[in-house]
Amino acid sequence: MLCASPSFASAAMSMASSSSPPVSRFAGLAHRTTTTLRYDQRPLPCSFTTGIQKKMRYPITTASADSPRPKSYKEVTKPFRQMFAREISTHSKDSDISIAKVLLYIAAEDEAFLAFNREIDALYFTRERGNIQDQSDPSETDSDEQQLLLQLDGKSxxxxxxxxxxxxxxxxxxxxxxxxxxxxxxxxxxxxxxxxxxxxxxxxxxxxxxxxxxxxxxxxxxxxxxxxxxxxxxxxxxxxxxxxxxxxxxxxxxxxxxxxxxxxxxxxxxxxxxxxxxxxxxxxxxxxxxxxxxxxxxxxxxxxxxxxxxxxxxxDIISIALSNLIRVHWRRASKPTPGQMLTAPLSELNNFRISNFPLLRPQDLRLAIAAAERLLILEPNNWIVRRELGMMYYYVRQCRDAIFELSICIANFAIGEEEAKELEIFVEKLHRIFSLMSPLDSDRLAVH
Structure with a gap:
């Protein structure tokens, strides 16, 4: 067994003290780009439609270039994530946890994310057409109480x-x-x-x-x-x-x-x-x-x-449900790159390049990330899920979050020597990429 070096432990601690920015990253771009399309939030033609309907009243508005920037999708999904965490953590007896409630909270969070994407997509569509009528921020029209009225296929x-x-x-x-x-x-x-x-x-x-x-x-x-x-x-x-x-x-x-x-x-x-x-x-x-x-x-x-x-x-049953969601959303996310394994970069360290990102469907990838984040709330000591989450953060170019999660795997868990070595090398490369990234590069990678 290989013990973690102090540098990785300190790296994990330092990363924990710094909050990640509320921005997303491009997924699946083979070259640097300055395009302003919001790939992480704009639904793609190939992405699935769940049939979930919403009662959140996001008005489809238009705005000028000087309008306030819409909130992050994390702010929209936060109430449902909190409901999930509360149901998991407040019951001391396992039998008191409602499986049905938790699974519905999971669905509500994912639908809030999809609904936010649809609204942002509509907002950018009207901006692109140059039809400026309103300078309001659509995401500011909903209170937490209104978000809790979200309907799933027409029912609360x-x-x-x-x-x-x-x-x-x-x-x-x-x-x-x-x-x-x-x-x-x-x-x-x-x-x-x-x-x-x-x-x-x-x-x-x-x-x-x-x-x-x-x-x-x-x-x-x-x-x-x-x-x-x-x-x-x-x-x-x-x-x-x-x-x-x-x-x-x-x-x-x-x-x-x-x-x-x-x-x-x-x-x-x-x-x-x-x-x-x-x-x-x-x-x-x-x-x-x-x-x-x-x-x-x-x-x-x-x-x-x-x-x-x-x-x-x-x-355990909730864990299986979340693992299934990670699997199905990752499969959909990786369809443009058939056979892409989630941990593939760890076995391709000699060919590691920032330009080698596989083409992935960003919306499906975000849903897989959300499932992994929830699973870590349920099983914080599951290092395999933490590693998978770190790799998915890497795919969406959230280098800071990827370094944090992977460093925890190295520092806090007794993993195999070969696996630990791969993670150490990978994290070192991420550190170099992140340190060399200029503010302009960060803006190009970020989804605003």
Whole structure:
């Protein structure tokens, strides 16, 4: 193991004491440019549309060149980041953390970012057309209270939570129609009723993970609205609905999959095929095709082997959700450069040049960064996530933030000798680039 040198520890401390500027950086430019286009905030034609609607009243205005500069997107998303952090930090018991609330706060922050981009894009469009009517700053029209009215697909966060309540109520009605009293029914009967409501009555569809590149399938409100979901979020809905019905559901990572099942004294009954589950076991019906896929670890499970897995906590489940968002947004960000690995520059130190930035989609990259930042709030000692965040800061040319995060990895964590050496060399090169960067260079790289 390689210990960090004092210089890197001091570098991390010095970086912590200096606040990063509220500006973004160009991503994916192969040469220096003085263009004034706001690449980090202007939505690209290839970027996805989440279908999320907003109630924040950003008026589409025009402005002169002397108008006040719009606020940073960080100021717009700050309330939702604070709500996320508060839900994570204020509950001493893991079971008190609301998974659904946290996932909706995540979606609200990302939509606030996208809404801000759309408004800035409209503002610059009117400026480019030379139609000067108003010199107001659109971002100054919204208070924090107004931002909290943000709507996701036409509903507020409390309304989406009530949507989960409505599903639970519908399951109760289904149980009654079968002559089953909820207070005395077996957990398997509840799951069968949940399956009927989700699949048959509401038409939910589980999208195989290998085919899933649509970010909408990774946001809870989008899944509840479109009824198409990643396998992971589908199982989160199972947990939330059954929790409201008083049926404890547990889950665990099994290879690449996240599987759920009810707490039961006889787990073997989960794998029995019944007439009510269409020729499949209840475990397979709940968890989808991965249980029947011979390439998946889930296909090898038995009732006895379930007992060997560590049950995921609420924090673990939120961590998986954020990791999925990092993955899907990075894949979209790197589509213009197929095969681009997030940590590729660490293995290409001999060819390291400031002009060697890969072409990346900046909006998707910013969404991946936001997911990594939130994951570090949840898991501050996860050095791998911190390294990935540092590399993404590098891609958007936030050298100061990249140096800070990567220096922490070197100074505070017992990482492998080879990995530490790569990070040391990379950080040294970033220091040289940052020290040689003139104010003019900084302006050229910055997104104002």
């Amino acid at each position: 966060i409390p309304e989406w939570l009530r949507e989960l309540d409505a599903i639970s109520k519908q399951v109760e009605e289904e149980l009654v129609s079968r002559g089953i009293i909820n207070s005395s029914c077996h957990s398997l009967q509840v799951l069968e009723a949940v399956n009927t409501v989700l699949f048959d009555m509401r038409g939910f569809e589980r999208i195989p993970t290998c085919l899933n590149e649509d970010p909408n399938h990774f946001y809870l409100h989008s899944v509840l609205n479109s009824r198409c979901s990643s396998a992971f979020l589908f199982n989160v809905i199972y947990i939330e609905v059954c929790q409201r019905l008083g049926v404890p559901i547990v889950g665990a990572r099994v290879g690449e999959d996240f599987l759920v099942w009810p707490k039961t004294e006889n787990p073997e009954e989960l794998f029995q095929v019944t007439t009510t589950t269409s020729g499949k076991s209840l475990f397979a019906t709940v968890n989808g095709e991965c249980v029947d896929d011979p390439k998946s670890m889930a296909s090898e499970l038995t009732g006895e082997s379930l007992l060997d897995f560590a049950v995921a906590t609420n924090r």
